[in-house]
Ligand SMILES: Cc1cc2nc3c(=O)[nH]c(=O)nc-3n(C[C@H](O)[C@H](O)[C@H](O)COP(=O)(O)OP(=O)(O)OC[C@H]3O[C@@H](n4cnc5c(N)ncnc54)[C@H](O)[C@@H]3O)c2cc1C
Ligand SMILES: *[C@@H]1O[C@H](CO)[C@@H](O)[C@H](O)[C@H]1NC(C)=O
Ligand SMILES: *[C@@H]1O[C@H](CO)[C@@H](O)[C@H](O)[C@H]1NC(C)=O
């Protein structure tokens with residue numbers, strides 16, 4: 001993936017003094033002594049909730065505490081970036097960069113993961129690929145909480161989430177000329193909202209964009225007119241999270257903060273870390289105090305929430321705040337010497353992410369394609385591209401970000417061994433052998449084991465469904481494809497670093513620790529190989545370069561996966577899962593932390609398991625639905 005690292009320092013300075021950012025708080029002395037709602041983390045989901053609460057309850061006060069600072073993030077995919085750039089682990093403003101522990105199943109390699117550290121969170125730094133999961137993903141979430149959650153009025157199945165997906169964005173139809181040029185398709189019934197988080201199609205494609213798409217079609221993959229309406233199996237056009245005219249990134253820091261920052265009851269404090277929550281009395285009689293630390297002078301203070309505290313610090317930091325608060329797995333807290341407040345084994349468990357190997361080829365009879373990304377190396381071409389981006393409406397390469405098409409294929413549609421694989425999953429769940437692949441913390445905890453067994457039973461059914469995707473192959477330009485494993489079975493953990501509890505947590509990714517993940521990666525690679533046999537690919541003389549035509553046995557393909565696996569496509573999730581407490585869950589369907597008063601989690605850590613999509617659209621929908629739930633409980 002492409003994560004260039006240019007931040008426009010000069011522009012940031014201008015933003016900092018210009019309205020609406022003038023309202024931003026930088027010192028606790030600028031705050032009230034207490035707020036009705038305190039939200040930890042000004043990211044994708046957190047700002048969505050803050051916007052809705054402050055809008056609905058003008059008489060109630062809302063404080064968001066954000067670790068980072070304002071950054072419009074203009075550098076990412078905007079000039080003077082090179083568009084295709086490269087992932088970097090170097091520290092840079094606005095982005096957390098993590099390296100996981102070595103992964104023994106994958107030759108002790110480590111995951112490199114980023115996360116937003118700015119107003120807007122990861123929505124301000126991501127790849128802008130703006131897709132929703134399949135209806136079967138969200139239906140599977142609901143199944144994971146059934147029967148325990150059946151009595152709840154809050155439904156997290158597709159039907160229960162679709163209205164919030166629609167509400168969360170403004171979709172703008174592309175200009176007819178662009179539709180004619182690229183063949184974009186969509187169905188407006190999947191949209192209909194007017195929230196200023198924009199979803200639109202770019203007015204540009206690289207010249208070879210149709211090659212891989214045509215090959216996918218020739219492989220027999222269905223072409224879907226719309227993939228945001230719940231049916232997501234086939235070749236999809238995916239909108240980008242950008243403004244339809246300026247093609248500038250649209251993110252939570254703009255749509256859910258800057259556009260409403262003048263609301264007097266909506267305060268945003270930047271450059272402060274929520275260190276923990278503190279229950280002065282019993283943990284069930286909340287809300288807790290919020291303890292925070294200035295990142296400029298290390299001063300620690302408490303702020304009082306009158307109604308609720310909402311943790312929205314993301315997959316890595318929400319569980320870390322809970323652990324520092326004494327809310328988490330009792331054995332771990334004892335080990336690191338944090339007094340136990342509430343034993344919740346699921347805090348920081350269930351970590352997983354999209355991962356996958358790369359399939360690549362070259363053309364022995366290359367087409368004479370122009371323009372291509374390599375043209376950006378030409379100074380004149382690049383300058384022209386930058387100028388086009390500043391046109392109204394914006395044009396040219398910079399409007400495309402990474403790319404906006406992908407195919408999504410179910411396991412039955414990609415391999416004849418699908419029943420062997422799904423039977424293997426069922427067998428390992430039934431005979432208990434699946435547990436041998438889990439993190440050590442699971443082995444002594446019956447709730448985590450039961451929760452994982454339920455996940456396996458749901459995932460094996462999901463993977464047997466010909467309409468539910470197992471593989472995503474995004475981005476049609478160029479001579480390589482990433483094979484995203486959408487539903488991994490391996491699970492890892494997030495733990496605070498006990499020698500340095502306020503610094504970044506320790507990530508144990510454990511990618512491919514469950515051997516079925518290798519079976520899936522190998523099946524995905526074999527399927528992608530079929531691309532090269534299509535008439536379109538043959539026309540250009542496509543030859544496999546990775547893994548390479550000589551790599552044929554399952555064993556050899558597995559070795560290729562071990563050598564080349566990208567552990568993280570930046571969609572880590574599920575570390576404070578919405579599951580029953582008896583299944584290692586952390587929050588219920590109202591997103592309240594089990595057993596804790598006045599405390600909810602609203603971010604992608606509440607996902608029970610991953611969806612067949614990049615995660616930002618789901619983060620917004622979770623934020624919208626959570627806001628409605630919270631509003632409902634304070635109206636009553
Ligand atoms: C580089 C990258 C590329 C991606 N590409 C795509 C893509 O193309 N399409 C897509 O749909 N998704 C993509 N994603 C994923 C998607 O953006 C995220 O899953 C989603 O935005 C997460 O939302 P969130 O609300 O859970 O957390 P975030 O949006 O990450 O918000 C968490 C916020 O909490 C703050 N915080 C953390 N700790 C504390 C603390 N202790 N106190 C106070 N504040 C704190 C952080 O600074 C951050 O602002 C990408 C992510 C990354 C990082
Ligand atoms: C340090 O930061 C705190 C919290 O923002 C603020 O209240 C205080 O005034 C600062 N102190 C100094 C000496 O800058
Ligand atoms: C991985 O690291 C472990 C522990 O350091 C070591 O025992 C093992 O040999 C390493 N494996 C490989 C493949 O390097």
Ligand SMILES: *[C@@H]1O[C@H](CO)[C@@H](O)[C@H](O)[C@H]1NC(C)=O
Nearest residue numbers: 220221222233234413466467
């Ligand atoms: C997958 O299989 C289903 C059911 O057999 C079929 O309807 C669908 O068109 C197939 N999709 C693709 C992409 O081949």
Ligand SMILES: *[C@@H]1O[C@H](CO)[C@@H](O)[C@H](O)[C@H]1NC(C)=O
Nearest residue numbers: 278279280289291300301302
């Ligand atoms: C915050 O409140 C807790 C509980 O009352 C207390 O122990 C702690 O000292 C307070 N911290 C500060 C900085 O006042």
Ligand SMILES: *[C@@H]1O[C@H](CO)[C@@H](O)[C@H](O)[C@H]1NC(C)=O
Nearest residue numbers: 361362363364543544545548
């Ligand atoms: C393409 O890759 C094949 C296999 O690695 C190699 O033999 C061939 O020389 C390459 N051709 C070009 C044009 O790069």
Ligand SMILES: *[C@@H]1O[C@H](CO)[C@@H](O)[C@H](O)[C@H]1NC(C)=O
Nearest residue numbers: 497498499500503504505506
């Ligand atoms: C924990 O923090 C210490 C001190 O900052 C650091 O040296 C160490 O590498 C960290 N450990 C991990 C696993 O990140």
